[in-house]
Amino acid sequence: xxxxxxxxxxxxxxxxxxxxxxxxxxxxxxxxxxxxxxxxxxxxxxxxxxxxxxxxxxxxxxxxxxxxxxxxxxxxxxxxxxxxxxxxxxxxxxxxxxxxxxxxxxxxxxxxxxxxxxxxxxxxxxxxxxxxxxxxxxxxxxxxxxxxxxxx
Amino acid sequence: xxxxxxxxxxxxxxxxxxxxxxxxxxxxxxxxxxxxxxxxxxxxxxxxxxxxxxxxxxxxxxxxxxxxxxxxxxxxxxxxxxxxxxxxxxxxxxxxxxxxxxxxxxxxxxxxxxxxxxxxxxxxxxxxxxxxxxxxxxxxxxxxxxxxxxxxxxxxxxxxxxxxxxxxxxxxxxxxxxxxxxxxxxxxxxxxxxxxxxxxxxxxxxxxxxxxxxxxxxxxxxxxxxxxxxxxxxxxxxxxxxxxxxxxxxxxxxxxxxxxxxxxxxxxxxxxxxxxxxxxxxxxxxxxxxxxxxxxxxxxxxxxxxxxxxxxxxxxxxxxxxxxxxxxxxxxxxxxxxxxxxxxxxxxxxxxxxxxxxxxxxxxxxxxxxxxxxxxxxxxxxxxxxxxxxxxxxxxxxxxxxxxxxxxxxxxxxxxxxxxxxxxxxxxxxxxxxxxxxxxxxxxxxxxxxxxxxxxxxxxxxxxxxxxxxxx
Numbered sequence: 001x002x003x004x005x006x007x008x009x010x011x012x013x014x015x016x017x018x019x020x021x022x023x024x025x026x027x028x029x030x031x032x033x034x035x036x037x038x039x040x041x042x043x044x045x046x047x048x049x050x051x052x053x054x055x056x057x058x059x060x061x062x063x064x065x066x067x068x069x070x071x072x073x074x075x076x077x078x079x080x081x082x083x084x085x086x087x088x089x090x091x092x093x094x095x096x097x098x099x100x101x102x103x104x105x106x107x108x109x110x111x112x113x114x115x116x117x118x119x120x121x122x123x124x125x126x127x128x129x130x131x132x133x134x135x136x137x138x139x140x141x142x143x144x145x146x147x148x149x150x151x152x
Numbered sequence: 153x154x155x156x157x158x159x160x161x162x163x164x165x166x167x168x169x170x171x172x173x174x175x176x177x178x179x180x181x182x183x184x185x186x187x188x189x190x191x192x193x194x195x196x197x198x199x200x201x202x203x204x205x206x207x208x209x210x211x212x213x214x215x216x217x218x219x220x221x222x223x224x225x226x227x228x229x230x231x232x233x234x235x236x237x238x239x240x241x242x243x244x245x246x247x248x249x250x251x252x253x254x255x256x257x258x259x260x261x262x263x264x265x266x267x268x269x270x271x272x273x274x275x276x277x278x279x280x281x282x283x284x285x286x287x288x289x290x291x292x293x294x295x296x297x298x299x300x301x302x303x304x305x306x307x308x309x310x311x312x313x314x315x316x317x318x319x320x321x322x323x324x325x326x327x328x329x330x331x332x333x334x335x336x337x338x339x340x341x342x343x344x345x346x347x348x349x350x351x352x353x354x355x356x357x358x359x360x361x362x363x364x365x366x367x368x369x370x371x372x373x374x375x376x377x378x379x380x381x382x383x384x385x386x387x388x389x390x391x392x393x394x395x396x397x398x399x400x401x402x403x404x405x406x407x408x409x410x411x412x413x414x415x416x417x418x419x420x421x422x423x424x425x426x427x428x429x430x431x432x433x434x435x436x437x438x439x440x441x442x443x444x445x446x447x448x449x450x451x452x453x454x455x456x457x458x459x460x461x462x463x464x465x466x467x468x469x470x471x472x473x474x475x476x477x478x479x480x481x482x483x484x485x486x487x488x489x490x491x492x493x494x495x496x497x498x499x500x501x502x503x504x505x506x507x508x509x510x511x512x513x514x515x516x517x518x519x520x521x522x523x524x525x526x527x528x529x530x531x532x533x534x535x536x537x538x539x540x541x542x543x544x545x546x547x548x549x550x551x552x553x554x555x556x557x558x559x560x561x562x563x564x565x566x567x568x569x570x571x572x573x574x575x576x577x578x579x580x581x582x583x584x585x586x587x588x589x590x591x592x593x594x595x596x597x598x599x600x601x602x603x604x605x606x607x608x609x610x611x612x613x614x615x616x617x618x619x620x621x622x623x624x
Contacts, residue, residue: 001346054162055216059238065166069193092239105165115165115194116345122169126177126238152345 001113002151003121004144006078010035012140013081016100021052024087025066028079028102036074037104043072044104058091062135063125067103067118076114077104078121080143082135099134101125121150155179155248156200156208157188160215161234164193171214171237172198178241186245191219195274210248212237221254229254271343272381278342279335279380280540284514286330287536288521293324295528304569304581308475309529328532332360332373335539336380343384344391347408351387355379355416362465364417365425368432368472372464373535375424377542379416386412428465435469447561451488455557455595458492459549462531462538475570483566487582490529491560491591492553493572497526497533498592499552499599500545506600510607515540526596529573537603544610548602556595563587 011031018024025045033041047068051057058064064087079102086096103118124130130146137143157175161167172188179186189200200223205211210228213219214237221229228251230244237244301317302309311317336356340348358364359375371378390408399407435457442450457470474489501523504511511519518536525533538545565588569581574592577585 051163055233055235057166059167059170059235067163067166069163069165092235103165112194115192118165119169119190119192119194122166123173126170126173 001117003078003117003147004150006076006114006117007080007147008035009140009144011077011079012143013079014138014140014143016081016083016087018083018087021066021087021089024081024083024100025049025102028081028100032077032079032102032104037077038072039074040072043070044068046070047072048102052090056090056092058089058095058097059125060091060093060095061125061128061131062086062095062098063101063131064089064091064097064099065101065103065122065125067105069105069107071107073104073106075106078102078118080147082137082143099125099131116152117150120152124150153184153209153245153248154204154207155184155186155210155212155245156204157186157212157237158191158200158215158219159188159234159237160191160217160219162216164191167216167234167238168192171234174238174241175212175214175244178245182242182245184245191215191217210251211254212244212248214244224254227254228252275339275342275381275384276377276540276542279337279339279377280536281512281514282338283331283335283539284518284536286327286334287532288518290324290327290329290331291521291525291530291533293320293327294530295324295524297321297324298528299575302575302579304571304576304579308569309571309575309579329360331532331535332370332376333357335373336376336383339377339380340384340387343381344387347391347404348384348387348412350409351412351416352380352383354413355383355420358417358420359424362425362428365421365428367425367429367465369428369465369468371420371424371428372461372467373539374461374464374542375420375428377539378424379420382419383412383416386415432465432469435466436473439469439473447484448558450485451558451561452554454485454488454561455492455495455554456550458489458531458557459496459553460546462496462535462549467531471570478568478570483568483583484561484564486570487565487567487584487588488557488561490567490572490576490582491565491588491595492557493529493531494526494574494592495553495556495595495599496531496538496549497522498596499526499549499603500534500537501526502596502600503603507604507608510604510611527573528575529571531572541607544606545603548599548606551602552595552597552599554595555598556591559594560588560591563591565591 018027029041029045032038038044047070048066057066081100083098086098089097133146159168159171168190172190175188176186190197211224213231214234216234228248230247230251297317297320298309301311301315311321333353333356337349337353340352356376356379359379360370362370387408454470457466460466474486477485501519504516504519522533564584566583567576567581569576576582577588582588
């Protein structure tokens with residue numbers, strides 16, 4: 001199993017044109033909606049915001065992982081965006097987010113494989129080298145090459 | 153320092169694992185031994201053992217949800233939000249040294265299930281839930297074919313060659329053939345992920361096919377469970393091998409499956425196979441030696457054997473014994489067996505009808521199918537229940553079948569066709585039809601109520617210990 005099973009190239013954004021968390025949600029959920037992963041975009045945004053309200057998903061080191069577990073999502077999916085200028089995310093270390101993984105999981109997805117892969121991604125994001133390589137990637141191919149290394 | 157930690161977050165898909173990773177990394181950097189148990193939506197992973205907790209100098213709980221602290225009585229415990237473990241892991245490790253000591257609660261630890269207890273249950277349920285469609289579809293097709301197209305003959309219920317019902321039966325049999333391999337495969341999968349799937353499936357297939365190890369019957373679903381756990385733990389162990397970077401990519405698709413499949417096959421062919429063949433021989437001799445002894449004892453024994461492994465070697469010995477006795481004119485033995493055969497699936501069906509809440513949704517559906525299968529004498533309908541909760545369901549099945557078979561043999565129910573279930577009575581192979589049905593009903597109700605009783609008792613135990621936990 002691997003991370004790329006839950007992503008596709010259309011869901012990778014190299015230069016996210018957003019200046020706030022809300023705008024980032026707007027752009028990325030539209031991508032997910034256009035690709036057919038959502039059945040209720042508004043409900044998914046609500047789930048994302050509810051999670052942020054608990055505590056920010058800006059985990060520091062310029063990474064944010066907004067996520068929502070709701071049946072507004074058709075199947076487990078991850079969108080990835082780079083925001084070279086940084087987006088204010090109210091993160092743990094105060095730094096703006098430059099690497100954003102938006103994760104959508106239905107309430108009752110079959111099996112737990114997608115959860116394992118997300119766990120693995122979370123662990124990998126703690127790795128400085130992995131983050132740096134993602135930050136250095138300038139093409140979708142280079143991003144995909146890095147994300148291909150997240151597998152079990 | 154030795155430190156144990158737990159991380160947990162509300163949604164349980166990201167922070168839990170980041171915090172875990174951060175804590176162990178920081179631990180390594182600072183020269184501490186940190187082990188982290190994660191409470192994510194996958195469940196509890198990397199569980200702390202009692203030994204590890206005992207040896208730990210301190211405990212870090214980085215969680216945004218409630219974590220039971222009882223295990224850590226007498227230890228220095230730091231409790232913080234999960235974010236703190238990501239933000240300032242080094243400070244947390246420092247704080248452990250001076251943290252307050254967790255007060256002991258009065259309850260002892262013995263009710264606590266170890267981590268492997270959870271894995272065993274999860275693995276069994278994973279195997280069962282994937283197996284259920286195969287059992288249900290196969291069972292219902294076979295049931296349909298037998299009920300509509302079947303005719304009683306000396307060789308059992310036969311379906312005329314070339315009829316459409318023959319095809320239906322074949323498709324059902326094909327689905328049934330996957331039952332044990334799928335059970336074993338997904339047990340293995342739950343333990344060691346995808347690399348264990350193929351070894352588990354093939355191991356289950358070998359377990360279910362006695363021809364691999366010179367036995368007349370395969371090892372049945374119990375053999376499948378064994379194959380599944382063997383494959384799972386073997387693969388999990390192989391995954392810990394340190395291999396050169398170059399070999400790593402081919403580990404999951406080539407090395408692990410080949411090594412583990414070969415090992416599981418060898419296990420069944422050289423280790424498990426001979427004892428099964430020997431067991432069958434021994435049981436056959438025993439049954440033959442019992443001719444002339446008390447009918448009740450024989451009935452109890454046959455009932456127990458039929459219900460024990462449902463299609464496995466023990467069941468097979470009893471069934472073949474009954475079939476061979478028909479030829480000698482002793483149709484009473486097959487009469488008792490015909491009753492025993494349908495009691496486990498009927499009992500499970502009844503149990504799911506009257507106590508829905510004790511069963512998960514899939515099991516409720518499987519219960520309806522089991523009932524249908526029971527009517528046409530397909531004991532296998534009860535296998536999903538037995539495989540998911542063997543320690544409670546198998547005894548309930550056995551006792552119901554024992555009582556049913558003992559009543560039938562005592563009052564002289566006979567059956568001149570080697571097949572079981574109400575279908576043989578309807579088709580006219582049974583003498584003393586009324587007592588046949590009475591035996592079936594009594595046995596099935598005993599199985600159903602005993603299953604309910606045992607499952608409810610188990611649930612109450614869990615509830616009790618949970619409420620105690622909250623008080624503590």
